[in-house]
Amino acid sequence: MFSYIAPGAKQYRANLHSHTNLSDGTLTPEQMVQAYQEKGYSILAITDHEAPYDHTALSTDDFLMLTGYEAYIRPSPTCEFDLFKPEIHLNLLAKDPHNTAIIGWDPNFCKYMPLEVAEHQREHKGDLGPRKYSREYIQRFIDTARASGYLVTYNHPCWSMEAEEDTLSYDGCFSLEVFNTGSEKISGYECNMALYDKFLRKGKFLYVHGADDNHNKAPFGDLMCDSFGSWTQILAEELTYPAVIRALEEGRFYATTGPEITELTFDGSHVRIGCSPAQRIVVHGSPKMGKSFYNPDGSPITHAELDLPPIGEYVYFSVYTADGKAAHTRAFRRAEFAE
Numbered sequence: 001m002f003s004y005i006a007p008g009a010k011q012y013r014a015n016l017h018s019h020t021n022l023s024d025g026t027l028t029p030e031q032m033v034q035a036y037q038e039k040g041y042s043i044l045a046i047t048d049h050e051a052p053y054d055h056t057a058l059s060t061d062d063f064l065m066l067t068g069y070e071a072y073i074r075p076s077p078t079c080e081f082d083l084f085k086p087e088i089h090l091n092l093l094a095k096d097p098h099n100t101a102i103i104g105w106d107p108n109f110c111k112y113m114p115l116e117v118a119e120h121q122r123e124h125k126g127d128l129g130p131r132k133y134s135r136e137y138i139q140r141f142i143d144t145a146r147a148s149g150y151l152v153t154y155n156h157p158c159w160s161m162e163a164e165e166d167t168l169s170y171d172g173c174f175s176l177e178v179f180n181t182g183s184e185k186i187s188g189y190e191c192n193m194a195l196y197d198k199f200l201r202k203g204k205f206l207y208v209h210g211a212d213d214n215h216n217k218a219p220f221g222d223l224m225c226d227s228f229g230s231w232t233q234i235l236a237e238e239l240t241y242p243a244v245i246r247a248l249e250e251g252r253f254y255a256t257t258g259p260e261i262t263e264l265t266f267d268g269s270h271v272r273i274g275c276s277p278a279q280r281i282v283v284h285g286s287p288k289m290g291k292s293f294y295n296p297d298g299s300p301i302t303h304a305e306l307d308l309p310p311i312g313e314y315v316y317f318s319v320y321t322a323d324g325k326a327a328h329t330r331a332f333r334r335a336e337f338a339e
Contacts, residue, residue, distance in 0.1 A: 002266040002337045004235075004252070004329075007274065011233045011260070012244070014043035014253075017070070017091055017155065017177065017211035023048035023112035026216040033058050033065070035220070039228050042239055047091050051113035052100040052122065056241070064239050067094040070155065071103060071145075073138055077130040079108045086161040088138055090173070092150035093248070097241050101125050103145045135169055142172040151175075151248055154206075156213065158190045159183040167195070168202055174248070178255050178328060179210030181229030193318075193328055197287055200314055200331050207330040210255035230257045233327075251330050258325030264317065266337035269308040271315075277302055279322040285312035298322075308337075 005011075019025035020032055027035070029046055036044050045066035046055050052069040059065045074080070074087040092103065105124040107115060109131065113122075126144035131137065145152050154173040159180065176196055183190035196208055210230035218224040233254050236247040247253060254261055263274035273281055277300035281293040289312060293304035308315060314331040 003264075004266070004332070005261055005264040007263045009235060010237075012042040012064075012236055012239060013040060014045070014066075014232045014234050014244075015041060015212050015214070016043075016045045016066070016093065016153070016209055016232055017047050017180070017213045018044060019048055019070075019213070019215045020046055022046075022053060023051050024215060029053075029055055029058060033063065035227065037063050041231070043234060043244060045091070045093060047093075049112055050102070050109050050118075052092075052094075052102060054098050054100055056097045059241075062239065064241065064244060065097075066241070066244070067097050067099060068092050068150070069100075071141070072109065073104075073131050073133055073141065075133040077108065077132075079106075079111070079131075086163065086166075087133070088160055088162060089155040090142065090145070091153040091155055091177075092145050093153070093245075095149045095151060095245050095249075099149050101148050103148060103150070104128075104131055104141050106131050135166060139170060139172075142170060146172050151245070153177055153209065155211075156180040156183045156190055157192050157195055159186065164195070164198070168198060168204070171204070173206055175207040175209045175251075177211055177213075178208045179230035179257055180213045181211070182213035182215065182226040184229065185224050185226050191326070194287070196328075196331075197284070200316075201286070205314070205331055205333060207251040207253070208255045208328055209253060210257065230255070232256075233260065254327055254329045256325075256327035258323075259319040259321055259327040261317070261319060261327055261329065263303070264329065266332070269310070269338060270305070271308060271337075272303065272305045273317055273319075274303040275301075275319045275327070277321075278319045280320050282318040282320065283308075284316050284318065285309070285314070 047070040055065040101123040125148040178192045180190045209232040214226040235252040236243045260276040316331040319327040
């Protein structure tokens with residue numbers, strides 16, 4: 001028996017990607033904490049651009065701050081933004097809450113953190129000098145970040161406009177951001193599960209998460225507000241920094257824009273999945289192999305059971321509601337649950 005989500009298991013709602021007025025956001029860190037606490041979140045990572053700060057002093061017994069920052073690499077060596085060229089953004093989440101090292105230090109990319117702080121009050125790791133938008137440089141950047149104590153996420157692949165062959169070439173990102181509220185508000189699309197399946201078919205079994213990437217240029221309640229739209233449900237044993245990092249490393253979380261997955265249990269190839277009221281539950285073995293569970297009369301469904309077919313290398317699960325919201329799990333390799 002393999003219980004990924006046991007019935008009644010504690011789940012912590014997390015936003016793993018956000019920006020404050022310490023970079024290009026509007027709210028202060030304190031205002032962000034208050035807003036997310038009031039919305040029922042338990043975990044927040046403030047990931048300001050090229051600006052690693054330790055915000056753990058804002059943690060409380062029922063609200064945990066994760067340390068990290070968002071790094072980016074562009075074709076322009078002076079970090080010029082181009083609406084029509086690709087770039088890559090990576091969130092670096094620190095396994096040690098006090099780790100604020102800067103990877104690939106280049107003052108051209110330090111547009112928000114005071115230069116004196118970034119240059120003299122932060123440890124620098126990896127290549128120094130101009131960043132290079134190349135597979136080799138980006139892979140080295142990811143490798144250095146991991147060796148320096150960071151978990152690396154690949155952010156908003158649709159918005160980033162990278163060539164798919166480049167995106168699929170990178171190794172070492174622990175999770176793919178399949179939902180991004182900010183990008184969704186810009187373009188109307190940033191669900192990346194089709195891309196995720198391509199990673200799986202290449203044998204790259206990273207995880208999936210959702211995040212806001214909020215800057216709060218529009219006020220709360222506004223149609224274009226980029227807060228509270230997508231998040232990650234983390235299945236940590238307790239709300240402590242080590243326990244949450246351990247859950248992230250082990251892939252004990254899922255991405256959602258609304259539905260909650262309340263059970264996911266494997267008994268050999270027999271699977272039981274439970275969820276908050278939804279329109280359908282889908283089991284994926286590939287884009288061509290999916291099975292939907294639903295009620296023909298359209299009434300809500302809250303659970304499904306099935307025996308997985310003895311084919312395919314992996315399986316993952318989705319829950320969809322009638323209003324278009326969704327939750328997605330990571331993929332499970334057959335060796336994880338087969339008898």
